[in-house]
Amino acid sequence: MIAFKFRLYPSKDQQSKLWRHACKLNWLYNLFLNQKITAYEKDKTSLSRCDLQEKLVELKQTDLEMKEIHSQVLQQVPFRLDRTYSDFFKRGFGFPNFRSCRNFYSICYPQSGFSIQNNIFKTKIYGEIKFDKHRKIQGNVKTVTIKCESKNKWYICIVTDFERPKSSPKGIIGIDVGITNLAALSNGEVIKNKTHAKYFDKIINKIKSRRDKNCQKRSRKFRYLSQVTQRLYGVKNRKISDFQHKLSKSLSCQFDTIVCEDLNLKQMSEGVATGLNRELRNSSLGSFISKLEYKTKELLKVNPRNTTKTCSKCGHIQDIPLSKRIYICPICGYEENRDVNAARNILSLGQAILSQVCSADASLQEAYCFSCRWFTS
Numbered sequence: 001m002i003a004f005k006f007r008l009y010p011s012k013d014q015q016s017k018l019w020r021h022a023c024k025l026n027w028l029y030n031l032f033l034n035q036k037i038t039a040y041e042k043d044k045t046s047l048s049r050c051d052l053q054e055k056l057v058e059l060k061q062t063d064l065e066m067k068e069i070h071s072q073v074l075q076q077v078p079f080r081l082d083r084t085y086s087d088f089f090k091r092g093f094g095f096p097n098f099r100s101c102r103n104f105y106s107i108c109y110p111q112s113g114f115s116i117q118n119n120i121f122k123t124k125i126y127g128e129i130k131f132d133k134h135r136k137i138q139g140n141v142k143t144v145t146i147k148c149e150s151k152n153k154w155y156i157c158i159v160t161d162f163e164r165p166k167s168s169p170k171g172i173i174g175i176d177v178g179i180t181n182l183a184a185l186s187n188g189e190v191i192k193n194k195t196h197a198k199y200f201d202k203i204i205n206k207i208k209s210r211r212d213k214n215c216q217k218r219s220r221k222f223r224y225l226s227q228v229t230q231r232l233y234g235v236k237n238r239k240i241s242d243f244q245h246k247l248s249k250s251l252s253c254q255f256d257t258i259v260c261e262d263l264n265l266k267q268m269s270e271g272v273a274t275g276l277n278r279e280l281r282n283s284s285l286g287s288f289i290s291k292l293e294y295k296t297k298e299l300l301k302v303n304p305r306n307t308t309k310t311c312s313k314c315g316h317i318q319d320i321p322l323s324k325r326i327y328i329c330p331i332c333g334y335e336e337n338r339d340v341n342a343a344r345n346i347l348s349l350g351q352a353i354l355s356q357v358c359s360a361d362a363s364l365q366e367a368y369c370f371s372c373r374w375f376t377s
Contacts, residue, residue, distance in 0.1 A: 174347025
């Protein structure tokens, strides 16, 4: 399966109809969620997806606006709710949150009800909509989803059954993720992080300051500047995501096993230093690790304790401040970039776990005690 994302250009009438239908789907999602919560709290029972889909027939008879929406688009609402509901309970988060109609509920056509001819997306309800077809659609189209980002950016996501020819990645690599260097590899390669977040945050803060000082709240200029900031946030997030997608794809093609730290990013971003917290959130390390997780054949997460403080040659532990970027061991004289040194320690621990020398949650020192060899090059 492969996904294609194209920019969509609906007319004003088509946009208003899409928003109307998205609000109705949001309302339907909240209605079904409320029914599931009520059933669980009263009788400790759970309404299945089939139970909710049966109620759609009754609702369509009384609601004229629901009759305008394609039947399979409506059926996607209980399907997505059931998946979200089960995921929340599996992770121990409880009930999902209710959706706001300010957020566009993506309109998904799972099988039929649409046609694609060159750069025209056509449906019976919305008519013909042009999209920017910047590359060829390969394979048979399975699902089509209409999305709206930053209030006025429209996209069409097409999923096909095309399978790319698989390469045969080899070997194992350890990586240390960070703010300045997004990834430092155990082979000595260091990949710098892009400065998209700093660049766009500076512009966004200027516009926000101008909006709050010179504009009356809820005025036309205030709303306009708020829309500008939303667009800039969207551009920033897309640029960060694009860079991470390309890097994770490159690493997954080169190596079939990647070892990284099992970081508690939420706790790390709630420290005393507010500037560091902001940099951590902007770097989106959790998003990068999750991209590696589903693209790589095997992603092994290890205990991060003392991976930066430990010498990867002799195992000596020393305190090293964050400002010191070169690791120098006072015992063996080993000198290396601190992130590369940490990546080599991560790889060493991952190799010890894969060879069953120690348990999966063992620290670096425990693995060193069990293993007679510190690092395998």
